[in-house]
Amino acid sequence: MTREDPVKHFFLWPAVLVVLAIAIFPLIFSLANSFMSLRLVPPRPSKFVGFENYIDLLGNERFWQVVKTTSLISFTSVAFQFVIGFAIALALVKKVRGADFFRVSFLLPMLVAPVAVALVAKQILNPSMGPLNQVTTFFGFPNLPFLTDSTWALGSLIAVEIWQWTPFVILLLLAGLQGLPDDVYEAAELENASPWRQFWGITFPMMLPISVAVIFIRIVESFKIIDTVFVMTGGGPGIATETLSLFAYQEGFKKFNLGYTSALSFLFLIVVLIISLVYLAILKPYLERYK
Amino acid sequence: MSVRDLRGAKRHWVLFGCLIWLTFALFPLYWVAITSLKSPVDVVGGPTYLPFVDFQPTLKAWTELFSGIRGEFFSNFWSSTIVALSASVIATIIGSMAAYALVRFTFRVRLMSGITFFVVAMGGFLFGREVLGIGPATASIIAFCIALALSIFINRFKLPGPVLGNDDIVFWFVSQRLFPPIVVAFALFLLYTEMGKLGFRMTDTYFGLTLAYVAFSLPIVIWLMRDFIASLPLDVEEAAMVDNVPTWRIFFGIVLPMSKPGLIATFVITLAFVWNEFLFALFLTNSKWQTLPILVAGQNSQRGDEWWAISAAALVAIVPMVIIAGLLGRMMRSGLLMGAVK
Numbered sequence: 001m002t003r004e005d006p007v008k009h010f011f012l013w014p015a016v017l018v019v020l021a022i023a024i025f026p027l028i029f030s031l032a033n034s035f036m037s038l039r040l041v042p043p044r045p046s047k048f049v050g051f052e053n054y055i056d057l058l059g060n061e062r063f064w065q066v067v068k069t070t071s072l073i074s075f076t077s078v079a080f081q082f083v084i085g086f087a088i089a090l091a092l093v094k095k096v097r098g099a100d101f102f103r104v105s106f107l108l109p110m111l112v113a114p115v116a117v118a119l120v121a122k123q124i125l126n127p128s129m130g131p132l133n134q135v136t137t138f139f140g141f142p143n144l145p146f147l148t149d150s151t152w153a154l155g156s157l158i159a160v161e162i163w164q165w166t167p168f169v170i171l172l173l174l175a176g177l178q179g180l181p182d183d184v185y186e187a188a189e190l191e192n193a194s195p196w197r198q199f200w201g202i203t204f205p206m207m208l209p210i211s212v213a214v215i216f217i218r219i220v221e222s223f224k225i226i227d228t229v230f231v232m233t234g235g236g237p238g239i240a241t242e243t244l245s246l247f248a249y250q251e252g253f254k255k256f257n258l259g260y261t262s263a264l265s266f267l268f269l270i271v272v273l274i275i276s277l278v279y280l281a282i283l284k285p286y287l288e289r290y291k
Numbered sequence: 292m293s294v295r296d297l298r299g300a301k302r303h304w305v306l307f308g309c310l311i312w313l314t315f316a317l318f319p320l321y322w323v324a325i326t327s328l329k330s331p332v333d334v335v336g337g338p339t340y341l342p343f344v345d346f347q348p349t350l351k352a353w354t355e356l357f358s359g360i361r362g363e364f365f366s367n368f369w370s371s372t373i374v375a376l377s378a379s380v381i382a383t384i385i386g387s388m389a390a391y392a393l394v395r396f397t398f399r400v401r402l403m404s405g406i407t408f409f410v411v412a413m414g415g416f417l418f419g420r421e422v423l424g425i426g427p428a429t430a431s432i433i434a435f436c437i438a439l440a441l442s443i444f445i446n447r448f449k450l451p452g453p454v455l456g457n458d459d460i461v462f463w464f465v466s467q468r469l470f471p472p473i474v475v476a477f478a479l480f481l482l483y484t485e486m487g488k489l490g491f492r493m494t495d496t497y498f499g500l501t502l503a504y505v506a507f508s509l510p511i512v513i514w515l516m517r518d519f520i521a522s523l524p525l526d527v528e529e530a531a532m533v534d535n536v537p538t539w540r541i542f543f544g545i546v547l548p549m550s551k552p553g554l555i556a557t558f559v560i561t562l563a564f565v566w567n568e569f570l571f572a573l574f575l576t577n578s579k580w581q582t583l584p585i586l587v588a589g590q591n592s593q594r595g596d597e598w599w600a601i602s603a604a605a606l607v608a609i610v611p612m613v614i615i616a617g618l619l620g621r622m623m624r625s626g627l628l629m630g631a632v633k
Contacts, residue, residue, distance in 0.1 A: 007538045011392035014385045015464070015509050020408075022506035023467050025435055026478035028413045033478070048421065088312060091305045102309055104617065109316055111612040113567035115584040116605040120323045123598050131322065131338040163315065224471050227569040231588050245473045245570070252477050253574075265474035272469060 034262035046259075053263035062239060062247070063264070067271060070243045072154065074222040077161035082215055084162070085169025090203075092170070093177040103174075110167035118231035121160045122147070150240030153233050157241055160228055165221075169214055176210040177203075212283050216276065223272050244268045323609070327352050327602035334598050352599040356607070363578075364586065368607065371566060371582040374497065378504035379561040383554060385505070386512030387520070389464075391542055393457045393513070394520045395528075400460065403450040404442040412438035428485030461517060467510045472570050479503060480574040495576045503571050508561045515560070519553030520546065559619055563612055583608045 034053055038046045057063050088106065092099050109117070124130050125146035136144055146156050180203070188198050226245035229235060235242035235250070242250075248268065252261035325341075326334065328348035339345035356364055392398075415434030419425050425433075455463075483493035493499035523546065531541050547554070572582040587608050590601045 005396065005538050008392045008396035008398070010539075011388040011396075011542070012398065012460075015389035015513065018385065018502070018506045019464065019467060019509055020439070021435065022479065022503055023470075023475055025412065025431070026475045026482055027470065028409065029416065029431060029482060030474060030478035032413050032417050033481075046420075084312070088309065091309055094305070096302065096305045096309055098306070098309075102313065105313060106316060107619070108320065108613060108616050111563050111567075111616045112320070113569070113584050113587065113605075113608045113612070115567075115569050115588045116323075116608045117319070119587060119590070119601055119605050120319045123326060123602070124319060124322060129335060129338065129598075131340070134338050163319070167316075220469055224473070226473065227584070227588070230569075245471060248471075248473045248477070258481065261477060262474075265471065265477065268471050269474060272471065276469070 030262040030265060033259055034266050036259045038259040039257055049259070053260050054267065056260070057263055057267055062242075063267070065239060066242050066244055066247045069154070069241060070223055070225070071275075073157055073161065073225065073241075073243065074219055077158045077165070078215060078218045078222060080158070080162045081166045081169045081218060082211070085166045085214075086173055086207075086211075088166070089170050089173035089177055090199075092174055106170055107167050109164050110171070112164070114164065114227040115231055117160060117164055118228045121156065121163075121228075122232055125156055147233055148237055150237055153237065153241050157229060157232060160232070161222060161225070164228075165218060169218065172210065172214045173207065176207055180206055209287060212287060216279065219279065220272060220276065223268075223275075244271070320609070320613075323602045323605055326598050327606050329599050331597070331599060352603040355600060356603045363581075364604070364607075366579070367581050367583050367586040370497075370576075370580045371584075371608075374500050374504065374580065374582060375562055375565040378501045378508065378565050379558050381501070382505045382508035382512050382561050383516075383558045386509050386557070387516045387547065387550070387554065388542065389509075390513050390516035390520050391546055393461055394517055396457075398457055398460055400455045401446055401450045402452045402455055404446040405455070407445055408438045408442040411441055426485065426488070428482070428489050431482060431485070461513065464510045464513045467507070472507070476570050476574045479571075483575060493575075495578060495580050497580055500572065500575050500580055500582075503575060504565045504568065507568075507571070508564060511564070512557050512561060515557045516550070516553060519550055519557075523549055556619075559615055563615065566612060567608075 035048060035050055036046045037049045037052070088102075092103055092106075096102070124132050127133055127143045127146060127148075130146075132146070133143060136142065145152050147153050184202050184206075185198065188202060193201065224245055225243050226249065229241055229243050229246055230249075233241045235246050244264075245268075248261055248264050251257050251264060325348075328342060328350070329339070329346055330349045330351060333339055333346040342348045412434050415437055416427075416430050419430030419433060420427055423430075480494070483499055486493045527545055527549070528541055531545060536544075567584060568582075569584045569588065572585050573588075576582065576585065587601075587604050590604050
């Protein structure tokens with residue numbers, strides 16, 4: 001039902017105004033900046049340069065390297081989060097013993113500040129004093145370079161992402177699983193369908209829409225990753241673990257190269273948009289088939 | 292017991308898997324808790340696991356933290372608390388109002404007037420700055436106001452192009468989450484600095500930081516509260532309308548009290564988001580209103596490998612949210628969150 005009353009504008013406008021002024025307008029402001037050559041240190045008068053910043057960036061090897069790193073961290077960690085999260089959500093909905101206790105404690109990592117998580121991870125991954133080193137030493141691999149070798153460092157970041165965000169996947173998938181009707185399963189049970197077939201024939205297809213949404217949210221969110229990387233590796237060794245946000249931060253806050261940073265932010269936005277569109281386009285036929 | 296429950300030996304395997312994940316999930320938290328109780332010797336001497344057995348716990352790290360030799364701890368704690376609480380309260384109230392309006396009333400926005408806002412704001416800013424030579428802050432304020440007034444004005448006319456409804460407005464709000472925050476954080480930092488030159492100090496102030504957090508919590512608040520308000524029964528409101536109760540009283544007197552569970556859930560989620568936020572605090576504050584995540588991140592570079600001190604600082608940032616997680620879990624079990632987490 002909808003009704004008419006001019007007071008509706010007083011309800012909606014505060015939110016619209018705040019978002020317009022604090023989120024949309026800065027976006028427009030930096031879009032305008034991205035077409036200019038603008039530096040604060042050393043100060044240089046602003047000059048309209050058109051697409052020069054964008055062309056510069058697209059020819060910059062570092063930019064492509066950073067896009068690759070960010071995508072790698074994001075896709076790998078989200079894949080693990082989804083598989084593990086789905087398994088745990090299934091276990092919880094099937095009333096494993098102690099499900100109530102697990103439900104609360106599994107949520108915890110999600111609520112810890114990423115900066116604090118990164119600091120704890122740094123301690124655990126310390127190559128000489130950390131507990132993980134003790135475990136690997138026991139198996140005959142002492143002093144592994146968890147944060148100082150590029151491959152290991154990427155792996156460590158992915159592990160931290162999995163640790164922190166699997167709870168989010170569990171939370172949403174659990175809500176979805178609880179909403180599935182029981183009668184379909186009762187029918188499957190009468191036909192003696194194996195649990196394996198029940199999963200692929202009933203649970204998975206019915207959970208597809210919410211799964212698509214969860215994976216989408218996680219990919220978009222993990223593309224923004226900066227705090228964990230900032231504390232754990234600082235983008236190092238070299239630029240092996242530098243992500244898009246961190247690159248933009250370095251260019252903007254360390255070099256104060258404003259036009260360039262704004263252009264970089266917009267390319268970042270475009271990368272995220274392309275990935276979202278491709279993702280949704282690939283999945284659309286599957287979503288429609290199960291509707 | 293429903294047909295979907297586990298049976299037989301499988302139960303044990305699943306329980307085993309859950310326990311492994313539990314260890315993985317909780318060990319880091321256990322580790323930071325015990326490290327904050329270790330003395331320097333126990334930390335550098337290699338990993339130790341059990342207090343009183345492996346090592347003798349001490350409160351040294353905590354007394355140091357509270358006595359303030361690890362940076363302005365109390366000041367950071369208070370600014371974090373004040374900013375997080377007020378930003379989540381404001382965002383929850385403004386967001387619920389908007390969600391209510393979007394559920395119960397019809398809005399029509401022409402796409403053309405949205406585009407007008409965009410073009411006029413950007414063009415006006417560039418024009419003011421490049422051609423008229425006014426400062427960036429003045430130019431942006433003027434451009435913003437003109438663009439807003441113009442787009443509201445032309446929304447009254449029949450313009451070509453599609454008309455957007457309530458769902459599109461919700462999508463517009465939610466799509467803010469798609470933007471990488473660094474895009475906005477950096478621009479916001481520049482705008483705040485320019486405002487400072489005009490005499491309105493925005494960087495490193497309570498007002499500036501809270502405003503930014505409100506704006507960035509709103510999409511999620513509106514998204515959650517819309518579903519919640521839509522699920523409320525209508526008849527109470529209709530009865531009130533028959534008695535000619537004004538809409539604002541229906542909202543504050545009937546709708547808000549009825550949606551208490553949803554409000555609490557939304558508030559808690561927003562609170563966790565703001566409390567843990569790093570990027571905006573990094574850009575928009577430098578001393579007085581610095582929040583805990585910045586202090587915690589700073590420990591890393593300042594104190595080298597003094598893990599006992601770092602752990603204590605990290606714990607201060609972690610513990611309030613753990614308590615909140617416990618409360619949230621209790622609410623979930625008692626069914627208070629039914630329908631809110633969808």
